[in-house]
Amino acid sequence: MDRASAIQQRERAFAEALKADGLRMTHQRLEVIRELARATHHPGADDIHRAVRERVPTISLDTVYRTLAALAARGLIERIAAPGAARFDPNVSGHHHFVCMRCGRVEDLDAGDVAPVAVPPEAARLGTVTFVRVEMTGLCNDCAAGGPH
Amino acid sequence: MDRASAIQQRERAFAEALKADGLRMTHQRLEVIRELARATHHPGADDIHRAVRERVPTISLDTVYRTLAALAARGLIERIAAPGAARFDPNVSGHHHFVCMRCGRVEDLDAGDVAPVAVPPEAARLGTVTFVRVEMTGLCNDCAAGGPH
DNA sequence: GTTACTGCAAACTTTTTGCACGACA
């Protein structure tokens, strides 16, 4: 499957899941969904707002937040607590993250590239582990090259 | 080394590092450092403020934030972006986290309990990886037992 | 006696919420 159709499929999946729950498919929601579906990095609410505003100039940041909350509540996207502002990850399937400690950008690492991590009994004693994510923190190439300070 | 002397050693290490940089050892800073050194969970700025206030009733939340920032800037503690408010991890040595998706509490998992994770070439291509942390997300026992909603 | 640190207050940022109007089904 090529990238374009993968995006379209994800877009449709998001829309269907909301419709199935009786949510109305408004112009604004559709554009937020479209923006998320095509995202490769991990946009913040403000990034999405800025991008969607080019096509729907009147959309408010509140609506973006509400749509993101609706998707996150259904497990269709994941909210990542990042320094400064939360970021949203439209790719829920198992994968890992490279986080730049300077600029906060989050890049995906394919799960296949990282050896699987077993849940130790010490963790099971604390509670139920739903998923395991490896976070590799460091300096991205842009920042190492002396990006914006 | 028992727990009490480990705490004292950490406390001294924090204080020495700040003094070495020419920062003054005020009553307030010392108490914030003391609180961090003895912390086993991962307190937020407000937790520390509340705890220190019992001994220094006039300390302000600003001062707590400033001390935490000074320590974090020197790599003596780590700031963890958590949902709601940032938390601070006084244990910089390699270890992993169990994060409760409901209440946001963060528990340590000893590095020895989790198989080491190798940095794949895909990550090295994005930048320089400084450290690797495994995050096990799930529901802690308290929340599973129907804790505060 | 300097200089840095503190506390206060206010500013700022991110996110949430109440309300009246407008749009989807």
Added chain:
DNA sequence: TGTCGTGCAAAAAGTTTGCAGTAAC
């Protein structure tokens, strides 16, 4: 047409900053 969703504005919550007085060295 009825209800849900939107935009606006204001409110919360967390964090940072400017300033004048205070304390460390």
